[in-house]
Amino acid sequence: xxxxxxxxxxxxxxxxxxxxxxxxxxxxxxxxxxxxxxxxxxxxxxxxxxxxxxxxxxxxxxxxxxxxxxxxxxxxxxxxxxxxxxxxxxxxxxxxxxxxxxxxxxxxxxxxxxxxxxxxxxxxxxxxxxxxxxxxxxxxxxxxxxxxxxxxxxxxxxxxxxxxxxxxxxxxxxxxxxxxxxxxxxxxxxxxxxxxxxxxxxxxxxxxxxxxxxxxxxxxxxxxxxxxxxxxxxxxxxxxxxxxxxxxxxxxxxxxxxxxxxxxxxxxxxxxxxxxxxxxxxxxxxxxxxxxxxxxxxxxxxxxxxxxxxxxxxxxxxxxxxxxxxxxxxxxxxxxxxxxxxxxxxxxxxxxxxxxxxxxxxxxxxxxxxxxxxxxxxxxxxxxxxxxxxxxxxxxxxxxx
Amino acid sequence: xxxxxxxxxxxxxxxxxxxxxxxxxxxxxxxxxxxxxxxxxxxxxxxxxxxxxxxxxxxxxxxxxxxxxxxxxxxxxxxxxxxxxxxxxxxxxxxxxxxxxxxxxxxxxxxxxxxxxxxxxxxxxxxxxxxxxxxxxxxxxxxxxxxxxxxxxxxxxxxxxxxxxxxxxxxxxxxxxxxxxxxxxxxxxxxxxxxxxxxxxxxxxxxxxxxxxxxxxxxxxxxxxxxxxxxxxxxxxxxxxxxxxxxxxxxxxxxxxxxxxxxxxxxxxxxxxxxxxxxxxxxxxxxxxxxxxxxxxxxxxxxxxxx
Numbered sequence: 001x002x003x004x005x006x007x008x009x010x011x012x013x014x015x016x017x018x019x020x021x022x023x024x025x026x027x028x029x030x031x032x033x034x035x036x037x038x039x040x041x042x043x044x045x046x047x048x049x050x051x052x053x054x055x056x057x058x059x060x061x062x063x064x065x066x067x068x069x070x071x072x073x074x075x076x077x078x079x080x081x082x083x084x085x086x087x088x089x090x091x092x093x094x095x096x097x098x099x100x101x102x103x104x105x106x107x108x109x110x111x112x113x114x115x116x117x118x119x120x121x122x123x124x125x126x127x128x129x130x131x132x133x134x135x136x137x138x139x140x141x142x143x144x145x146x147x148x149x150x151x152x153x154x155x156x157x158x159x160x161x162x163x164x165x166x167x168x169x170x171x172x173x174x175x176x177x178x179x180x181x182x183x184x185x186x187x188x189x190x191x192x193x194x195x196x197x198x199x200x201x202x203x204x205x206x207x208x209x210x211x212x213x214x215x216x217x218x219x220x221x222x223x224x225x226x227x228x229x230x231x232x233x234x235x236x237x238x239x240x241x242x243x244x245x246x247x248x249x250x251x252x253x254x255x256x257x258x259x260x261x262x263x264x265x266x267x268x269x270x271x272x273x274x275x276x277x278x279x280x281x282x283x284x285x286x287x288x289x290x291x292x293x294x295x296x297x298x299x300x301x302x303x304x305x306x307x308x309x310x311x312x313x314x315x316x317x318x319x320x321x322x323x324x325x326x327x328x329x330x331x332x333x334x335x336x337x338x339x340x341x342x343x344x345x346x347x348x349x350x351x352x353x354x355x356x357x358x359x360x361x362x363x364x365x366x367x368x369x370x371x372x373x374x375x376x377x378x379x380x381x382x383x384x385x386x387x388x389x390x391x392x393x394x395x396x397x398x399x400x401x
Numbered sequence: 402x403x404x405x406x407x408x409x410x411x412x413x414x415x416x417x418x419x420x421x422x423x424x425x426x427x428x429x430x431x432x433x434x435x436x437x438x439x440x441x442x443x444x445x446x447x448x449x450x451x452x453x454x455x456x457x458x459x460x461x462x463x464x465x466x467x468x469x470x471x472x473x474x475x476x477x478x479x480x481x482x483x484x485x486x487x488x489x490x491x492x493x494x495x496x497x498x499x500x501x502x503x504x505x506x507x508x509x510x511x512x513x514x515x516x517x518x519x520x521x522x523x524x525x526x527x528x529x530x531x532x533x534x535x536x537x538x539x540x541x542x543x544x545x546x547x548x549x550x551x552x553x554x555x556x557x558x559x560x561x562x563x564x565x566x567x568x569x570x571x572x573x574x575x576x577x578x579x580x581x582x583x584x585x586x587x588x589x590x591x592x593x594x595x596x597x598x599x600x601x602x603x604x605x606x607x608x609x610x611x612x613x614x615x616x617x618x619x620x621x622x623x624x625x626x627x628x629x630x631x632x633x634x635x636x637x638x639x640x641x642x643x644x645x646x647x648x649x650x651x652x653x654x655x656x657x658x659x660x661x662x663x664x665x666x667x668x669x670x671x672x673x674x675x676x677x678x679x680x681x682x683x684x685x686x687x688x689x690x691x692x693x694x695x696x697x698x699x700x701x702x703x704x705x706x707x708x
Contacts, residue, residue: 098656127512129596129626129663132519147668164520205511234662235511237481264660268652279594279660280568280623283649284691287673290652291690299653301660304551304569332570332577334536334553364573365553387574388692 001231002050003245006110008209008227015200017193018223022112024048031086034111035079042114045085047072047094049104050250052228053145057096059088060103068092072106075114082111107249115223120213121180122146122157123194123224125201134162134201136194138176142213168198182216189222205235254317261313263302270295272394273318273327273356275311277302277336285330288387294395297324304335311344312351319352326357326398328390331364338362338370346377357397358382361390403588404563404608404615405502405529406473408542412549413465414439415486416477417449417458421506425477425551426451432554433545437469462493466501473502475537475549483507483533484514488521491528500527503599504549508534512662515597522599530599534661535591536569550591560585562698563609565602566621567594567628567661571649571691575619578694584702587615594623594661602632610640616707617643619694620685622676624650625663629676637683643701646680647688648673 006024013019023034035043047054054072061068069088076082086109095103120142128135139157141149149156158179160172170191177190201209210228217223236242248256258265264279268286272294276282279301286296298321302314318324331341345360358381362370374383382397384390412429416422417439430436430452438457439449445460459465462474474494478486487505494501503522510533522530531538537550541557548554552573562579564586566572572591579586590605592598602620609615618640622629629648636644651673653659655666666672680687686701688694702708 127516127596130628130631132516132597134513134516150668164517165524202513205513207512232512232662234480234509235513238511266654266657266659268654276570278568278570279664280566280571280621280649281574281691283623283653283659283664284568284571284574284647286652287649288690288692296652299657299659332573334570334573335551363577364556364570386692388690 001233001242001246003229004048004108004247005046005227006048007245008229011200011204011229012224012227015196017196018221020113020115020223022110025109025111026107028083028086028090031082031109031111032079035082038113040113043076043082044112044114045074045076045082046110046112047089047106048108048110049094049106051096051098051104053096053098057094060093060095062093116218117215118218119216122212123214124210125197126208128161131161133164136160136176138180140180168195185220186216186222193222205232205239206230207232258317262310263300263314265317266299268296268298270297271323271325271398273297273324275300275302275314275318275327275329277304277331281330281332285328285387288391292391292395297321306336308340308344311341312348315348324356326394328394329360330387330390331362333364333366337365338367339373342370342373346379349379359384359390359394361387402612402614403540404612406538406540406547406549406588408540408546409435410472410547411435411437411469413437413469413471413474415474415490417441418444419477422477423449429548430454432548433542434547434549437471438465440465462489463497466493466497473504473549476505476507478507480507480509483510484518487518487530491522491525494528495525502529504531504537505533506535506537506550512597515595519597519599531590532593532598534595535593536572538588538590540588541586558585561587561614561616563587563615563618564589565605565618566591567623568621568649571621574691575621575694579619579698581695582699587612594663596663602628603635606632606636606640610642617698617702619698620644620646622648623664624653624673625665625671630679633679633683633685636685643705644685645688645694645698645701646685647691647694648676
């Protein structure tokens with residue numbers, strides 16, 4: 001789960017990590033009031049969406065599709081400019097490298113006091129899955145795409161790994177700061193800052209904290225000018241406040257609904273709906289559909305031991321996608337019983353009516369019972385024994401290659 | 402000789418009185434696993450009926466290992482408590498026997514809990530952690546065998562193919578594929594789909610390489626991280642036995658978590674294409690479709706003069 005920059009900065013502020021004064025706004029009027037209250041002649045007017053690349057993105061009118069403004073983050077030197085920029089941002093579509101061509105509707109704005117920048121750095125905290133430890137990564141090349149820096153000048157990226165039992169140690173913080181060429185007040189500031197950021201990371205169960213740029217001001221202060229914060233969803237049980245921070249408009253509604261039903265669903269662009277048990281098998285099912293010339297409409301894992309209700313819900317979610325022209329059910333029962341899936345398929349077809357071709361592959365636990373249920377019914381479907389047969393059949397039925 | 406778990410290994414169940422613990426406890430006993438007891442804090446002194454066996458419940462792992470001399474434990478504890486359950490098991494095996502295998506089935510453990518738990522386990526060299534978020538490990542026997550986890554026992558048979566996989570149901574698919582060409586399995590291990598886990602691909606490959614019962618390995622990866630690439634590089638130098646590899650997620654879009662917490666392509670890294678390429682470069686026999694694993698394995702066995 002990701003949060004907005006303004007929320008991330010709130011976390012930073014309460015942990016003592018230096019950020020500029022700023023105000024979260026939802027309207028142009030609020031933005032103008034914010035400008036007055038900040039008492040800074042120069043302010044940054046920043047679109048709040050979860051995707052990165054906002055500065056280099058473009059804003060479009062959702063109705064006409066016209067380009068309104070280049071850049072989703074603007075520096076305003078007057079109240080008039082604040083008005084102009086916030087009008088161009090709020091209620092419009094921001095397209096960045098990370099949003100895809102459809103972009104994101106911007107309904108939140110952050111107006112932040114400007115500061116005099118001497119140098120821009122990059123700083124990130126994340127879990128390094130290979131080292132199985134928290135990794136703190138910093139670079140002197142701030143404000144740039146970090147993947148490009150990693151590609152072109154890997155020596156500019158400095159890393160430290162935190163031993164989970166020892167915690168983040170003083171020498172590590174010092175070494176990282178010195179590797180960035182910091183000294184004096186700035187080094188001291190940096191030292192304190194990454195200690196606090198590590199606390200933010202661990203106490204909030206973050207999956208990612210990225211500050212790009214982290215800046216050194218002309219007065220040698222270190223300030224987090226950006227805040228990209230993601231939380232580890234697995235830890236939601238111990239962070240009740242995440243519910244309030246969650247911006248559902250940033251999430252695909254069907255994915256949210258599936259999540260609530262205990263299903264794992266990701267919408268894709270194709271036309272073959274997939275209903276599978278297990279994440280790996282669900283991915284493999286998509287891959288094999290593609291291999292046979294089809295395009296999967298979704299990733300859907302019903303998990304282990306799903307009951308009839310849950311399988312029905314999964315079917316409904318697939319059928320709601322207007323692009324779906326056919327469905328492939330692929331079950332290899334471990335905990336999951338095939339007969340339960342078979343019964344759910346039947347009741348869905350009775351209740352909702354299935355107007356698209358259906359191919360069913362049942363294997364594993366109680367597959368004979370499952371197949372018998374399907375065979376005994378008058379359900380119009382194709383029953384197959386392997387995943388490859390299933391993919392071939394469904395692609396053929398919807399008139400693919 | 403299989404790896405890590407033998408046909409007669411003695412098993413404890415952490416969370417034995419919970420619905421998952423009891424349900425799968427029964428399935429494991431039915432398969433032939435020697436379940437010798439379980440742990441649920443506060444329920445020590447009770448017993449649980451698992452199929453035809455009545456097993457004792459203990460309050461803690463130290464007592465359980467002392468009283469039963471168990472070789473392994475399987476964890477069905479809910480996510481908020483699973484990280485600590487792993488550490489309790491590691492502590493008990495380390496203190497009492499100096500060795501033990503911990504299999505954690507639980508899905509949804511916070512990543513930072515796993516960072517702590519894995520470091521704790523790694524500090525105790527005799528202790529092996531498998532999982533979390535995995536189907537477990539199974540060593541099929543001539544009659545029954547030892548099944549630790551949630552996989553359907555009946556699809557397996559004792560044999561000479563080692564199976565290692567990040568995914569649950571895809572492991573079953575791989576097992577069915579070995580059976581389709583008349584081959585059984587030495588040991589099958591699901592290492593789990595979480596970003597931070599215990600035993601990895603290389604640990605498994607290395608153990609299969611030294612296991613006399615295993616002649617070839619099927620390895621199933623998925624998108625995310627670089628574990629498959631690292632394993633391929635290691636295998637190119639260290640494995641003499643043939644490997645058949647498949648990677649799930651060729652069609653997964655970047656930046657989207659595909660069910661498993663670890664299955665995500667981030668920053669352009671961890672794609673299936675890269676992993677397949679690494680497999681190919683390491684001389685691993687590739688199946689592009691899991692339904693082909695059997696056929697590819699057959700070719701690999703023939704080439705190695707094993708058929």
